[in-house]
Amino acid sequence: MKTARLPKTEQLKRAVVARARAEGFSVARIASVEAIPEAPARLAAWLAEGHHGEMGWMEERTAERATPRQLWGEAKSVVMLGMSYAPDGDPLAILGQPDKAAISLYARRRDYHDVIKGKLKSVAGLLAAQGGVDVKVFVDTAPVMEKPLAQAAGLGWQGKHTVLVSREHGSWLFLGAIYTTAELPADAPESDHCGSCRRCLDICPTDAFPAPYQLDSRRCIAYLTIEHPGHIDESLRAGIGNRVFGCDDCLAVCPWNKFAAAAQETRLSLRDGLDALPLAELARLDDPAFRALFAGTPVKRTGRDRFVRNVLIAIGNSKRPELADSAAALVADASPLVRAMAAWALTRLAPTRALTLAPGALTVENDADVRREWRAPMPEPESAS
Template identity: 55%
Template structure:
């Protein structure tokens, strides 16, 4: 969360609420955002109650796993005005990172790594943050309204805010679905101290479809609109710190960072578009790299290879843990075993454990 510079460049430009809304939307689109929406900062009592109930139930079931912070500041997550009492409007901003091809195609190449679409380009947090700050500076310098910027850095429930602003709805996989962009949107927010005309909230268009639920390799959805993160491959390969449960390791396949299966299965993706932001174009080195080659990375090589990406934040040891599991799932002992041998004596106990498991699994491969 950050504030814009306190000193404006010129006297405030007068504008009606509608004029200010339109100016913010135009500037946001000029800066490269793909969708802009406006919603009340304070949700209705019904919406606030629903958010509290959903998050409280999620935590009560332990679905958050190691992400203990999700059980903290629940009241603040349900109502942005508890974060900043002066907030009157949420400006929800979205950037499209849609892939040009089906990201599940690499799953048929078990000797190569499947990396989530969102992590194949530059770290979206940095891209969004710089654009949001630029938009914030425009608002402050031109109109001098107080504001705060959020990019997944404070207890603000982004997906409900995006739905209230008209971007899409939370699908049965709990992620945002857009009629225009499918499942592929990054989100960020500005809280403004002035009330602007609001966009109509989006309604749910999932109908009877259960494609996303059936696509999950680990059955991480106990029911529609409920996610047990402890079984989610994205959580397991990114957020989970220690060894992954032995029963789940074979289900990871060659997914070493995140999982796109439930997102890619959504029929609304037929309307999706490829990302137009250059920063989100996949790096060649992150598009289906060979697992055996990734297994050779030491800490310095890991940092160099993944500089500027979201992958870097999990660290080398957790990353190589995931690579080792994938090598064990490859069914290709001739290439996987030589890559695993050095990992059996790695300085990291986490890596050694994963390599030992992978070696044993390959011993039973044809």
């Protein structure tokens, strides 16, 4: 009895999935380009609320972002791929060391854009060669709604924290997409399995979720410490704690993480030494030193001034008077972002010293935001216990 031969499209799909696995992807599934019809309305509503903050690029090419065929008219299928970066320990443990810097888990690795793009090209190359089709690869660099497409392909579902959640990999997946003219058999979409759980919402230090499944980026620590180019509103600074780049809180508390095995992909392994850097050392970074320390990681793209701004907020939150010297050393920095937060941190840690330095600083300060920080009411010094 002869075994029925698989259709060519199914054979091609299996070859693509096998290559993806060989390249280190944890999961690879297929969605039709027509699989997210609700995306345009949802994106429009989110933008209308201003929840994208100053990420102006989110408003650009909205039709292409929400409708895959608008981005590439010949596309018929989307191969969605996920690579796990699940930790082998508690990524929130660093929050208990206020004199150390908390850097988001994903950013303590080689930049995932560089790693995944090469792997996507390998998978796409096989698809193009064996299928005689056209392909385009995307990894967070084009107007592609990766998370809705990933849900449509069955990789997981968008949780109440808006991040993709997988039953096998928790909240720890990097995503990539391959658009293709091949009409591959689509996988079933994943349904929502959050239930009544709201751990990710309740843990947010800055109340960035106005409702389940809604994120207001303007209050999100990841946005504030990475994307936001200006001064961070004073009402949000205390919630930032010692998080100097990104925030893992809502991801780390997801119950589905218990099924995720620690990531074994060597080229995405953690960079030694970036898990508990002293704030005092980071405050001393000039631009060359910053670039050298964070070479090859996502942190480098933020730039020295914005990063040191974040470090000074962490110093101001530390309740460690010994870090006042780090703040004082930066009150005359070339960057107004840095000077403003140096003044703020100093008024919190050493108010008497700040009062002494303020007159001289204000004499030469032309930036209105920096001047405002010097003139803010000085807190009473805490009594020694």
